[in-house]
Amino acid sequence: MAKSEITNHIRRLRFDNGEMTQQQLADKAGVTRQTIIAIEAGKYAPSLPLAFKIARTFGLHIEDVFQYEDESA
Amino acid sequence: MNREQKIALLMIIAISAGVVAGCVVFGILYFIVGIPGSLAGFAFIGIGGLGGLGSLIFKKDKGKITFDERDKLIKEKAKLAGFTASFLFAGLGCMIPFFILGPKASISVIWLPNIWCGTFLTAFFVHSVAIMVQYGRTGKGEKS
Numbered sequence: 001m002a003k004s005e006i007t008n009h010i011r012r013l014r015f016d017n018g019e020m021t022q023q024q025l026a027d028k029a030g031v032t033r034q035t036i037i038a039i040e041a042g043k044y045a046p047s048l049p050l051a052f053k054i055a056r057t058f059g060l061h062i063e064d065v066f067q068y069e070d071e072s073a
Numbered sequence: 074m075n076r077e078q079k080i081a082l083l084m085i086i087a088i089s090a091g092v093v094a095g096c097v098v099f100g101i102l103y104f105i106v107g108i109p110g111s112l113a114g115f116a117f118i119g120i121g122g123l124g125g126l127g128s129l130i131f132k133k134d135k136g137k138i139t140f141d142e143r144d145k146l147i148k149e150k151a152k153l154a155g156f157t158a159s160f161l162f163a164g165l166g167c168m169i170p171f172f173i174l175g176p177k178a179s180i181s182v183i184w185l186p187n188i189w190c191g192t193f194l195t196a197f198f199v200h201s202v203a204i205m206v207q208y209g210r211t212g213k214g215e216k217s
Contacts, residue, residue, distance in 0.1 A: 032143075
């Protein structure tokens with residue numbers, strides 16, 4: 001089974017967007033702060049709808065926030 | 074630490090305390106009154122039932138959103154882990170005596186509620202451990 005990983009720039013984007021807190025992002029995306037922490041740390045891969053919500057919160061496309069790294073590619 | 078984690082932690086502590094207390098009292102009674110009287114010591118495992126009070130003790134988390142897709146996924150996986158562990162416990166509880174004693178042996182029905190109790194505790198204990206493990210230490214994530 002090929003190793004794959006989803007990385008993201010959420011942390012940097014939060015700071016670029018007026019130092020948005022994790023709680024503020026969580027409220028806008030409709031999730032708990034714990035989930036934002038887990039996503040930022042790469043411990044949880046969000047569902048597609050949540051990934052879209054987070055990207056739209058920053059006014060970006062999903063691929064500008066999340067990157068899929070497939071080592072087999 | 075959210076409400077689910079608090080409930081799970083209380084469950085782990087209560088069941089652990091109950092099992093330890095039950096085994097200790099059984100051990101003490103074993104040397105005083107022997108079997109079967111010492112089996113009454115296992116009644117202390119009932120302390121584990123206090124873990125069920127968690128949902129009454131811990132109030133709902135503050136904030137607009139207290140439950141999301143990740144919480145749902147964690148709960149589903151924990152349920153599966155608890156069910157799998159309890160299934161294994163019940164299976165082993167039935168099959169080990171069969172293989173040790175043989176097909177023509179008979180055992181007291183007193184073991185049936187014990188197996189049921191053990192299965193019950195295993196399900197809740199593994200469910201709670203699975204919740205704690207999956208949440209990990211993200212509850213103490215860095216402040217933003």
